[in-house]
Amino acid sequence: xxxxxxxxxxxxxxxxxxxxxxxxxxxxxxxxxxxxxxxxxxxxxxxxxxxxxxxxxxxxxxxxxxxxxxxxxxxxxxxxxxxxxxxxxxxxxxxxxxxxxxxxxxxxxxxxxxxxxxxxxxxxxxxxxxxxxxxxxxxxxxxxxxxxxxxxxxxxxxxxxxxxxxxxxxxxxxxxxxxxxxxxxxxxxxxxxxxxxxxxxxxxxxxxxxxxxxxxxxxxxxxxxxxxxxxxxxxxxxxxxxxxxxxxxxxxxxxxxxxxxxxxxxxxxxxxxxxxxxxx
Numbered sequence: 001x002x003x004x005x006x007x008x009x010x011x012x013x014x015x016x017x018x019x020x021x022x023x024x025x026x027x028x029x030x031x032x033x034x035x036x037x038x039x040x041x042x043x044x045x046x047x048x049x050x051x052x053x054x055x056x057x058x059x060x061x062x063x064x065x066x067x068x069x070x071x072x073x074x075x076x077x078x079x080x081x082x083x084x085x086x087x088x089x090x091x092x093x094x095x096x097x098x099x100x101x102x103x104x105x106x107x108x109x110x111x112x113x114x115x116x117x118x119x120x121x122x123x124x125x126x127x128x129x130x131x132x133x134x135x136x137x138x139x140x141x142x143x144x145x146x147x148x149x150x151x152x153x154x155x156x157x158x159x160x161x162x163x164x165x166x167x168x169x170x171x172x173x174x175x176x177x178x179x180x181x182x183x184x185x186x187x188x189x190x191x192x193x194x195x196x197x198x199x200x201x202x203x204x205x206x207x208x209x210x211x212x213x214x215x216x217x218x219x220x221x222x223x224x225x226x227x228x229x230x231x232x233x234x235x236x237x238x239x240x241x242x243x244x245x246x247x248x249x250x251x252x253x254x255x256x257x258x259x260x261x262x263x264x265x266x267x268x269x270x271x272x273x274x275x276x277x278x279x280x
Contacts, residue, residue: 001079001083004088005085006045007019007022007042007089010091010115012125013115013121014181018114022199023042024210024215027041041087042087042088043086046154046156059152076107090102092156112176112177112195114184115165115178117271120244140160145160177195180272182245185244189209192208
């Protein structure tokens with residue numbers, strides 16, 4: 001029995017892109033892996049299927065505390081589902097609601113955490129949830145923010161953007177790789193190459209480059225346009241929307257920028273996201 005490799009991020013930070021890359025890398029297909037078939041190699045920690053055996057009631061009857069108490073059993077089920085490492089997506093913060101840890105460290109092999117500039121993230125979030133940018137800023141600033149249960153997924157604990165980022169990245173660890181969304185865009189060979197090495201994979205450069213291309217934003221968006229994407233919010237226009245960095249400069253007002261910086265300055269400073277910072 002293996003353990004869990006977490007693919008962690010705040011929502012709309014590049015987790016699905018990372019999953020697509022891993023699928024295309026490990027399967028090495030001739031054409032891009034179907035974006036609606038990504039749960040065959042990776043899974044999600046909030047999928048109801050991992051909790052059903054722990055409580056026979058309808059999932060919408062489960063309270064937040066019920067879910068907190070079931071998370072260990074759910075993660076034990078994930079680990080038991082494969083003889084080797086199981087790759088699991090999570091948008092949960094690394095917190096312990098109701099005194100119970102969301103992430104079970106003794107079942108964890110490691111984690112890849114994707115961080116994205118909140119100035120861009122908030123634009124994607126507004127479109128995804130069908131709200132205006134001011135409302136999306138409130139969500140990113142809300143320490144009680146979380147994903148609602150809908151019968152297919154259980155409650156998630158996101159907290160604010162800063163709290164989420166800090167919870168996962170404040171303690172450097174050999175089992176933790178932190179990557180910036182912006183580096184996935186600007187330095188794909190270096191960044192995705194680092195991901196493969198972290199996963200213990202010795203990938204020939206040609207195969208790495210092919211996986212990067214097959215999981216490119218262009219290919220992901222073409223797939224969504226052709227056949228839809230089951231993970232798209234019903235309120236959003238499209239899941240794979242722009243896939244760029246720096247769009248905030250043309251979209252956000254000075255007041256909106258100030259609100260985000262005021263609430264998230266410390267973590268934005270750490271990752272080179274303050275408007276007056278320059279990054280390599």
